[in-house]
Amino acid sequence: MAQQRADFFHELAHIVRHEGHQDELPGLFVDLQEYTVNLRLIASMPFYLLPTTLEMTESEYIGLLAKEFRVPI
Template identity: 40%
Template sequence: MTKLTYQPTTLENWVSRFYRKNGLLYPDDLYISDISCKLGIYLTMDQPFTYSFEEDDLKLINVSYDLPTHKQREAFFHELCHIFRHTGNQVMMPEAFRELQERDAKHFTIYAAIPFHMLTQYKLKDDQIHWTLAEDFNVPAEIARERVEKIYRNATKKQKMYA
């Protein structure tokens, strides 16, 4: 049986380095309030919709208060990507550029919600692992499923390259 080899992406490595540097080592450490505080981002939950805002030194993420907790975490990581990696007002930008930012935010969300360095304790070959990850990381099951699928897809591509 061939062992899967997986090389984390640059973005995955960046997220893991940031988390480890800030003492975020286990799924139970990933409180959105702590992460936002460490980054100097003002976190609110007082609007019925989710958005991020940045102007000068003010960085703000509002997460909709009426979402279930696992969806709030997904929304937070999505907006965190916009703060970290994007610039400009999406309302004013061309649709193709906005779509590019949204795809990037989706990838970031998966990596930030379930960071690579926290996966070493899990048996990813288990067919039901996404349910365990969803519960442990308090994220929607589809996020966990996609995380595992990305690992297998990228590991398989690498194996084919060297076969």
């Protein structure tokens, strides 16, 4: 389920952030597009709802976010 959500947001990021067909674009530009959509999981987590101070370690917090928003770490 987490991987399906990640794949969905990956493809959604292509639609929202890019235009053109990757098979017609230069390879480095395609690589750039793929790199930028890897930030897709940001779209799946409403950061404005998250606390600004942490009362746990960074790795614990990352694990909690992955679990709560059903995305891979």
